[in-house]
Amino acid sequence: xxxxxxYHERRSSLVPATIWWRxxxxxxxxxxxxxxxxxxxxxxxxxIAGPDTRPVVVEGSRTADMTAVRFEPGMAPVVFDCAADExxxxxxxxxxxxxxxxxxxxxxxxACAADPAAVLQRCAADRLARRPPPRWLRPATALLADGQPxxxxxxxxxxxxxxxxxxxxxxxxxxxKTLARILRVDSALDGLRAGAPLTEVAHSTGYADYAHMFxxxxxxxxxxxxxxxxxxxxxx
Numbered sequence: 439x440x441x442x443x444x445y446h447e448r449r450s451s452l453v454p455a456t457i458w459w460r461x462x463x464x465x466x467x468x469x470x471x472x473x474x475x476x477x478x479x480x481x482x483x484x485x486i487a488g489p490d491t492r493p494v495v496v497e498g499s500r501t502a503d504m505t506a507v508r509f510e511p512g513m514a515p516v517v518f519d520c521a522a523d524e525x526x527x528x529x530x531x532x533x534x535x536x537x538x539x540x541x542x543x544x545x546x547x548x549a550c551a552a553d554p555a556a557v558l559q560r561c562a563a564d565r566l567a568r569r570p571p572p573r574w575l576r577p578a579t580a581l582l583a584d585g586q587p588x589x590x591x592x593x594x595x596x597x598x599x600x601x602x603x604x605x606x607x608x609x610x611x612x613x614x615k616t617l618a619r620i621l622r623v624d625s626a627l628d629g630l631r632a633g634a635p636l637t638e639v640a641h642s643t644g645y646a647d648y649a650h651m652f653x654x655x656x657x658x659x660x661x662x663x664x665x666x667x668x669x670x671x672x673x674x
Contacts, residue, residue, distance in 0.1 A: 442462055443460065443461070443462030443463065444459075444460070444461050444462055445458065445459070445460045446458070446459055447459070447508075450507065450559050451559075452559045452560065452562070452563040453507070453509070453513075453517075453559055453562045453563050453566060454509065454510040454513050454571075454576070455507045455508055455509045455510060455513065455559075455562065456507070456508045457505075457506070457507055457508075457555045457558075457559065458505075458506050458508060459503075459504070459505055459506075459555070460503070460504045460506075461503045461504075466495050466496065467495070467496050468493055468494070468495050468496075469487070469490060469493065469494045469495075469496055470490070470493050470624075470627070470658075470659050471489070471490040471491055471492065471493070471620045471623070471624070471658055471659075472490075472508075472620065472621075472624045473489065473511040473610065473617050473620045473621050473624065474489070474508045474509055474510065474511055474514075475487060475488055475489055475508075475509050475513075475514035475515075475522065475525070475611075476506045476507065476508045476509070476514075477506060477507045477509070477514070477517075477532070477558060477562070478504055478505075478506040479504065479505045479506065479548050479554050479558060480503075480504050481503050481504070482549075483531065483545075484531065484532040484533075484541060484544060484545055484548070485529050485530060485531055485532060486514070486518065486525065486529070486530055486531075486532055486534075486535055487529050488522065488524075488525025488526055488527065488528045488529070488530070488611060489511075489522050489525065489526060489527075489610060489611030489612065490526075490527050491526065491527060491611075491612060491616065491620075492527065492658075492660070493659055493660050494527060494529075496529065505554040505555050505558065506558070507555075507558045507559065507562060509562075510576070510579065511579050511609075511610055511617060511621070512571070512575045512576075512579055512609035512610050513566075513571060513575070515608060515609050516566065516569060516570075516571045516572075516575075516609070517562050517565045517566060518535050518536060518565075519569065520535050521607075521608050522607070522608060522609055522610055522611035523607045523608065523611050523612065525611065526611045526612070532544070532545075544557070544561055572605075574595040574596075574597065574605070575609060577594065577595055578591050578594070578595050578602065578606075578614070579617075581594055582614055582617050582618040582621060583618070583621045583622075583625075585618065585622060585644045586618075588602065588603075588613075588614045588615050588618075591614060602614055619654065619658065620658060622643055622644060622645075622654070623654055623655055623658040623659065625643050626639050626640070626643045626645070626651055626654075626655060626663070627655070627659070627666050629642060629643065630663055630666040630667045631666055631667075633667070636648055636651075636663055636664070636667065639651065639663070648663075651663055
């Protein structure tokens with residue numbers, strides 16, 4: 439019998455993020471869009487997973503064990519002082535985003551750490567302490583996740599829709615409307631995986647009907663809602 443993949447996660451107590459762990463046999467993994475960016479430690483290398491607009495199949499790394507921080511939408515560009523739209527649908531070495539020296543020092547700390555997750559969190563917390571996120575970011579993200587129109591979100595954070603779009607591309611990797619679409623699909627997948635009826639999930643996540651949810655889920659994930667109702671697909 440082949441060894442199975444294990445995956446678990448928990449909320450960080452230090453930064454607006456989720457900590458996750460994966461272990462098991464190396465191999466390709468399908469990652470679905472979730473509006474987030476991740477800092478991933480493979481045991482030997484550090485990489486950043488940019489925001490996705492489509493499913494991405496990541497080939498197995500040199501190690502099957504990974505520890506990572508999945509930042510809330512828009513937060514990783516604050517932590518790493520980078521533009522999310524430059525990392526769209528990509529996985530890059532941390533040294534391509536931070537200075538080579540900073541990436542090397544963090545890699546050295548992780549290589550000898552008993553708790554890599556703690557090191558990753560402290561690094562992110564220290565960087566956020568020096569450069570806090572803009573005040574509009576979390577309120578705007580919450581409103582978009584709630585399905586509010588972009589125009590209303592812009593009004594709520596006291597900027598023009600055009601300015602919100604510019605900020606969104608920098609922090610989320612794409613426009614506010616695209617983030618709202620991805621977050622709603624991600625919420626629907628949670629309901630489907632939990633075993634809720636298809637029509638109930640469509641209603642609770644704000645779709646007009648099941649046909650509407652079907653089109654949106656397929657557009658974002660490449661698969662129909664019934665695929666996720668039958669089983670689990672790992673995300674990172």
